[in-house]
Amino acid sequence: NAGVTQTPKFQVLKTGQSMTLQCAQDMNHEYMSWYRQDPGMGLRLIHYSVGAGITDQGEVPNGYNVSRSTTEDFPLRLLSAAPSQTSVYFCASSLLAGYNEQFFGPGTRLTVL
Amino acid sequence: AQTVTQSQPEMSVQEAETVTLSCTYDTSESDYYLFWYKQPPSRQMILVIRQEAYKQQNATENRFSVNFQKAAKSFSLKISDSQLGDAAMYFCALWGNNAGNMLTFGGGTRLMVKP
Numbered sequence: 419n420a421g422v423t424q425t426p427k428f429q430v431l432k433t434g435q436s437m438t439l440q441c442a443q444d445m446n447h448e449y450m451s452w453y454r455q456d457p458g459m460g461l462r463l464i465h466y467s468v469g470a471g472i473t474d475q476g477e478v479p480n481g482y483n484v485s486r487s488t489t490e491d492f493p494l495r496l497l498s499a500a501p502s503q504t505s506v507y508f509c510a511s512s513l514l515a516g517y518n519e520q521f522f523g524p525g526t527r528l529t530v531l
Numbered sequence: 532a533q534t535v536t537q538s539q540p541e542m543s544v545q546e547a548e549t550v551t552l553s554c555t556y557d558t559s560e561s562d563y564y565l566f567w568y569k570q571p572p573s574r575q576m577i578l579v580i581r582q583e584a585y586k587q588q589n590a591t592e593n594r595f596s597v598n599f600q601k602a603a604k605s606f607s608l609k610i611s612d613s614q615l616g617d618a619a620m621y622f623c624a625l626w627g628n629n630a631g632n633m634l635t636f637g638g639g640t641r642l643m644v645k646p
Contacts, residue, residue: 449632451634453636458540458638458639459638460535460537460622460636460637460638460639461622461636462636463633463634463635466632466633468632474631474632476633477633477635506574508576510576515626515632516626516632516633516634517564517626517628519578519581520568520576520578520634522575522576522577524574524575525574
């Protein structure tokens with residue numbers, strides 16, 4: 419089992435560029451989520467999904483889009499990057515819901531200039 | 532809305548000693564779960580311990596235990612016999628049954644272990 423994988427590990431964007439952060443899991447987990455981690459603020463939920471075809475907004479969804487066409491994949495799209503989106507992004511998955519143990523990917527460090 | 536507060540940005544402990552990390556939370560739920568996650572310098576988040584609110588007994592996992600005070604909405608983590616590998620960021624987190632299936636994290640406590 420590879421667990422939760424994220425690509426890329428590092429990315430530098432210019433303001434206004436778009437990109438997609440990839441997340442995949444091979445544990446057949448229904449629940450997947452995206453967080454951003456900023457110093458002193460812990461992890462904040464961006465979007466989450468309770469199964470293929472179902473997504474919902476978290477605490478800080480603005481500027482980000484998600485889709486879940488398969489159980490395995492949950493990509494996060496930045497439509498027009500802004501410096502405020504400079505952060506470390508984590509994808510996580512769990513069996514059914516947020517109360518199950520979350521398995522996290524290794525993170526993507528994104529810098530927006 | 533549910534909130535999680537970790538009031539200690541940094542803590543330090545001598546190797547082999549005991550340290551307690553604090554966490555307070557606020558929720559209107561009666562059915563909820565609390566967690567402590569560890570993030571070492573590798574950045575990989577790992578579950579340390581999980582507590583179901585309806586259980587009176589405090590959860591334990593080897594050298595890690597919690598002091599769950601439901602009425603006070605307090606959920607502290609005790610690490611006994613601290614080891615160098617315990618040095619990490621520790622995050623307290625809360626999941627509430629009716630809070631939109633969202634996990635809410637505190638701001639984290641950085642634990643340093645002195646040899």
